[in-house]
Amino acid sequence: MGNLCSIQISTDHTVSRCWDCIVGRANYTCKLEKNLRALRVAVEELKALRDDVNRRVHCAEQQLMIKRLSQVQVWLSRAETMIMESEELIRDASTEKEKLCLAGCFSKNCKSSYKFGRQVAKKLKQVVELKSKGVFDKVAENEPTGPVDVRPIEPTVGLESTLAKVWSLLQDKQVGMIGLYGLGGVGKTTLLTQVNNKLSGNPLDFDVVIWVVVSKDHTVETVQEKIGKRVGLFNGWMQNKSSDEKAVDIFRILSKRKFVLFLDDVWERVHLTKIGIPLPSQENGSKVVFTTRFLEICNEMEAQKVKVECLRANEAWELFREKVGEETLHSHPDIPGLAQKMAAKCGGLPLSLITIGRAMASKKTPQAWEYAIEVLKKSAHKLARMGQEVYPVLKFSYDSLHCDTMRSCLLYCGLYPEDVLILKSELIEYWFCEGLLDEFDSVRRARLQGYNIIDSLVNSCLLEEDGEYYVKMHDVIRDMTLWIAGESEAPEKSFFVQAGLQLTETPDVGKWENVRRLSLAGNKIKDLTSTPTCPNLETLLLNYNELEVISDGFFKLMPNLRVLNLAGNRGLRQLPEGISELVSLECLNLSRTGLRELSIKLKSLTKLRYLDLRYTDDLRRIPGKLISSFPKLQIFRMFRSGGGYSQEEMVADNEDGIVELGCLPHLNGGINDFHNPYETEGDNLLNDGNEGLIEELGCLQSLNTLSIHIMSASALERFLSFPNLPGCTQELSLCAFKESKSLNVLSLANMQCLERLDISECARLEEMKIEKEGEGRMIQASLFRTLREVTIFECGNLRDMTWIILVPNLRFLWVVNCLKMEEIMSKEKMSEAADLVRSLNPNPFAKLQNLTLQFLPELKSIHWDVLPFPCLTEIFVRECPKLRELPLSSDSAKGNPICIQGEKEWWETLEWKNKATQNAFLPFFEPH
DSSP: OHHHHHHHHHHHHHHHHHHHHHHHHHHHHHTHHHHHHHHHHHHHHHHHHHHHHHHHHHHHHTTSSEEEOHHHHHHHHHHHHHHHHHHHHHHHHHHHHTTEETTTTEESSHHHHHHHHHHHHHHHHHHHHHHHTOOOSOSEEEOOOOSOOOOOOOOOSSOHHHHHHHHHHHTOTTOOEEEEEOOTTSSHHHHHHHHHHHHHHOOTTOSEEEEEEOOTTOOHHHHHHHHHHHTTOOGGGGTTOOHHHHHHHHHHHHTTSOEEEEEEEEOSOOOHHHHTOOOOOTTTOOEEEEEESOHHHHHHTTOEEEEOOOOOHHHHHHHHHHHHOHHHHTSSTTHHHHHHHHHHHTTTOHHHHHHHHHHHTTOOSHHHHHHHHHHHHHOGGGSTTIIIIIHHHHHHHHHTSSSHHHHHHHHHHTTSOTTOOEEHHHHHHHHHHHTOOOSOSSHHHHHHHHHHHHHHHHHTTSSEEETTTEEEOOHHHHHHHHHIIIIISOGGGEEEEOOSSOOOSOOOGGGGTTEEEEEOTTSOOOEEOOOOOOTTOOEEEOOSSOOOEEOTTTTTTOTTOOEEEOTTOTTOOSOOGGGGGOTTOOEEEOTTOOOOBOOGGGGGOTTOOEEEOTTOTTOOBOBTTSGGGOTTOOEEEOSSOSOOOOSSOBOOOGGGTOOOBOSOOOOTTGGGGSOOTTOOTTOBTTSGGGHHHHHHHTTOSSOOEEEEEEOSHHHHHHHHHSSSSGGGEEEEEEEOOSSOOEEEGGGGTTOTTOOEEEEEOOTTOOEEEOOOOSSOSOEETTTTTTOOEEEEESOTTOOOOGGGGGOTTOOEEEEESOTTOOBSSOHHHHHHHHTTEETOOSOTTTTOOEEEEESOTTOOBSOSSOBOOTTOOEEEEESOTTOOBOOBOTTGGGGSOEEEEEEHHHHHHOBOSOHHHHHTEEEEEEOO
């Protein structure tokens, strides 16, 4: 019985399990349709959830530095697989449903229906589970970035040396701030990109490199946003935070990293601390490198300055050639030469070279190139896309100048011919007479404003300094100014400029009617015979032509002309009578003309403030009371003028009372020894060594800038007696003093503005001495502190130049044809001067740049001791056979070679203290 009971229990358990199995399997079949409906719904919901997650991920990834979370990526991958598998089951459902019978509770193929029903139920459960896992607080995070984002760049030419310099500064622990400045379109951004990309291969231990285009209209917030993105602050960080709060966040991150910040296109000082940038220092090792068009910005940001220069000629040609293409260059044998001319016209500016080069790539005939060159000369804005792509870029610098006065002054520079050096002082005086310098009525004070404007234009890279006294304008900048003046200005304010084009005929005067400023300077025009109508004309530049004739009616219809420049027309012997009708004239430049006399009718020019008669060698007569009739005259220049006939042949008309002079012997006494047929006794200011001229100049109350030529000791004495004349004299020429054997240089001590002194043809002059009258204080060593140029010419008895010890800022010294000159500096006379002069400067050559010694047969010494010549660039020696030694120490010129010109035989006889001194020279030998 016991055994039977045990069997019964086992059988019941087995039957129960079998029944559950049968019911479970039947359940998969019975619920198949219900589960399929649920699966369809769940799959649709999973699809929607997948799309939502994908959309969030996509939005996050638009921020570039955002990366989707790994768990999100895994879920999306599983969702895609799940959806695909579920949809496959749903597609197969129609076949399985056909096997069902009896309201779906039984199947014709129980095994198949069970298996399929089980798959559907399982997949439904998986889909529901996957849906529950697809809810994410965030789907992406900031991606850890590399230190550098490599930026796209085109191949470059000619930046290698500047790149090397910047790269060196990046590694210099003493340098934290680097400013790259230069002309618009010169390649500053390209250079910065090269530096950025080079860091990708050699990051120099920087943790992060940040690039921000600052632009002209930037705000602190826009810069903060760009930096924030780069250092991992997500977009939402920008919202609901003040600028100060953002600065704190940026500072918190960057203060823990060694960074390089590149700021491109900076137009004003960037306040780094306001943005949140830690200031670069040796401690943090970080760097800030920026590009700008303004040197002033580099100074304001206390940066190490690196100027990005225009390309050298060979580099410019390489870039231009690349853009034109070899196919075009070889399409005709004449094209390479024409292409080189055109490349040269671009002045090495990459933007211009690229623009014009691309435009010329399709021009395959010489005629097309010749036409393009002519257009580039006369109307550059019409060539290629200069007016659309080049000038607007450069004009940003023009527009950014501080005021209209600066902009007008820049446009004025466009009147000068291409590539010409512009004397700063002359330019400022023209600005003054034009009324552009409106802060002061006095030209002496206006110069302060003028030099400030020049500094601003140089700092903006719109002008270039050439030495201490000159500026020049880049060809493309000049073309831009003419484009602005022609395209942007009102018609009545327009310019007409055809300067430096070698024109032989006057351009069509019909085009002058509405012109305000007109320049025909630097041509070959010989005569002006028309009568142009120019009611708005204020400036007329006719300098450096070949003018011989100007008709009386030429100036008749120019009522508002203020500036007239006729300088450099050597063939112009007389002025037309019509010039006296220019009653608005304020500036008249007649320097270097062939004028023989001035007409008394010029008295009508009562507004004249500037009169330049320098180097008018043939001028013989200025009528009495002419100069004194200019009450507003502030600038009068008559340096080396009317001082004697030259030895060249001069021919004139005998019937007019003019003599014919052949090769005359040298006139040591100057004009005083020669009867001048132009003179009317008592009516010529140039009589008696120009003493009459000095009398009239002394009466001018407004005069404050003077250059004067004096030809007698009595005239010099009279000149020095006027209280107003010595103090305003910039240039003084003393010529042909017949009787004077000595000149006390202390008599010139009150000439506080003297910049240039010429002493010539004083045949009896034996000594220029330092002689103090009476007892009293010692003389100041810097007595002639403004004097920078000294010329001694044909003073046959003068033996030394020791007095220049009183000229501490001497730049140029010329000593020519002084037959008894033995030494420039005398040790004996230096000792005598030491008793009279306080704090005597032991080196009078400390600032000397150019030394010229010619035809000095007795010259043995320049100085008895070896001295440094730190500024010397050139020595010119000719016919000085006894000069055997140059007193230059080995550290002269600070390591830069000094150009020396002279005979090879003389050079070979020089004695040197050491080889290092000799190596400081770069010899240039003249033909024997």
